[in-house]
Amino acid sequence: MRLTPEQAEFASAVKEFAETEIKPVIGDHYERGAFPVDLVRDLGKLGVFGVTLPEEYGGADAGLLMLCLALEEISRVDASVAVTVEAAVTLGAESIAKFGTPEQRQRWLPRLAAGEGVCAFALTEPSGGTDAGRTDTRARLDGDQWVIDGAKCFITNAGTPMTDLIVATAATGPDEVSCIAVEPGTPGLEVGPEYSKVGWRASDTRPVYFDGCRVPAENLVGRRGRGYAQFLQLLEAGRVAVAAMGAGTAQGCLDESLAHAQEREAFGKPIAANQSIAFMLADMRLRAHTARLAYRDAAEKADRGEDFGTDAAIAKLYAAQAAVDCARDATQIFGGYGFMNETPVARAWRDCKILEIGEGTNEVQRMLIARSLGVLLKLQQVHCHPGSVLAGSGTGQYRRDAPETSH
Ligand SMILES: Cc1cc2nc3c(=O)[nH]c(=O)nc-3n(C[C@H](O)[C@H](O)[C@H](O)COP(=O)(O)OP(=O)(O)OC[C@H]3O[C@@H](n4cnc5c(N)ncnc54)[C@H](O)[C@@H]3O)c2cc1C
Structure with a gap:
């Protein structure tokens, strides 16, 4: 399978970054279970977070393969950093890029594409992740606000110093699941402490709790019931x-x-x-x-x-x-x-x-x-x-x- 010159060049730039910047320092972050803010920001400057995102919001719109090439090269050296990118882009930022309104895209994508902020996608619940259609977290409309109650677990990027957004799934009616964006600091949102993990120790994984958490109705991501x-x-x-x-x-x-x-x-x-x-x-x-x-x-x-x-x-x-x-x-x-x-x-x-x-x-x-x-x-x-x-x-x-x- 032959890569285009652009793909080969990008993969080679990420490979060099992984070898020269990630490899020498990641062991220390890993042992301390510390999120490597500087490395993540620098990967943003390299364009890794914006690879698949639309050009009008600072991305490259270069496709999934281009992102995968970068993830392969990062994982060759360290998988914690790779999963930070993977969760932030394919699940997090892409949920806004693919399904968000023009206003939502304008508001959140430029920072996510630049790697200045990261996004979490909160699907898994304590009752089980495999049966993902079973959603116990509830959201009801109260006037012009969603009120969210429930719990999520094992959420990557939920509590990093760079977290801009958590997109969560919630039942918005009988047999109806929707996606709703919640910004850190919103009253009623509690991001729990970092788990003590066996691996991926330099990535951020936390439980997330919603207790009467109110967000504007326009934070619905995509169509209601299409989550x-x-x-x-x-x-x-x-x-x-x-x-x-x-x-x-x-x-x-x-x-x-x-x-x-x-x-x-x-x-x-x-x-x-x-x-x-x-x-x-x-x-x-x-x-x-x-x-x-x-x-x-x-x-x-x-x-x-x-x-x-x-x-x-x-x-x-x-x-x-x-x-x-x-x-x-x-x-x-x-x-x-x-x-x-x-x-x-x-x-x-x-x-x-x-x-x-x-x-x-x-x-x-x-x-x-x-x-x-x-x-x-x-x-x-x-x-x-x-x-x-x-x-x-x-x-x-x-x-x-x-x-x-x-x-
Ligand atoms: C480090 C880490 C990061 C994560 N990041 C995220 C994230 O960012 N966002 C997010 O939403 N989730 C995240 N997750 C959750 C992850 O996606 C789930 O752990 C995974 O989907 C499995 O769900 P579970 O742990 O509840 O296992 P369970 O669903 O309880 O499954 C337990 C076992 O039963 C098996 N099983 C279940 N049903 C069947 C069946 N019908 N037939 C045969 N076998 C079955 C499963 O294959 C598994 O082996 C993360 C998890 C970890 C550990």
Whole structure:
């Protein structure tokens, strides 16, 4: 798959930034669980946050593949920073770009596109994330305000010093889900303390609570009652982006392992000279390469405006598994050093597992792939809430002129 000169140039600029700016400092942020404000701002200056967003609001409108190239290069070095971008753009800012009113776009997108602020998308609730159509958070109209009550959990970017906006899903009536934008500091909004996470430790993940939280009626994002279709559409692109992160993690593990295996000696020769180690390296290359092809194929389809829902599920499932397998093998190749937190592959080991959970678990991806084969339909109809994420997928379209985008 050949990249355009613009894509290759952008990927190379992000790669250099990751190597020279992120790699030397991220270990310290990671261990402290500190959000790297300066790095995120600098990525904004590089144009990473605006890649997919409309040009009139400071973005580049360069498509999903371009964003994925950046995410792969960042994840090659550190996945915490990559997920900060991924959640802020594919779920957060894109919810405004795709479904927001011209006023909402004008108000929020310029800062989000510049990476001066970040956006969170709050879908998951304590009662369960897989059955995403079940929404216990409620919003009722009181005059010209929405009054929101409920709780969300595991929300990326909800409480960073740069958080401009939280777009939350809420039930606005029986069998009716809508998306509503809430700005930090709004009375009735409480962003809880940072979770103590196994991995992605330099990213910000928090619970969010709404207690009689009032926002103007015009903070409704998209059409009332279309929130479910909207978030499915966002999640499809998000899956491709997470697949790019998986490809980057797999490649990063290979980079580190190859260098280590050629340098580290045992029994008078580099450990890479042992077939068992060489084959692990070969498998890592195979997985990174295949994950890359899968996400790029899905992203290209998205950018061409074709259906890409099943391709997104295939790419996400494969790349997440590739990252987990590569991180395991990399730790093995590093021996005891692979178990030390300061070793980059140890970070990859801690980070990779969530790729099999976030934006739809491996089980959800398998269900979507099986559904594309025409099986499992009956099971879903019997066992799932009508609004369940398992009962359907998005529109299969990514471009902003897709049918769901009209406000
Ligand atoms: C670090 C981190 C960041 C996150 N960021 C965000 C964010 O920014 N915004 C957001 O909204 N959410 C976010 N999430 C939430 C994430 O999307 C959910 O954790 C995920 O969707 C799974 O939901 P759950 O944790 O409630 O697991 P559950 O839904 O309770 O699932 C538990 C297990 O049961 C399986 N399962 C469930 N139903 C079925 C079924 N019908 N058949 C077979 N297996 C099934 C699942 O696959 C899983 O293995 C984040 C999570 C983490 C950990």
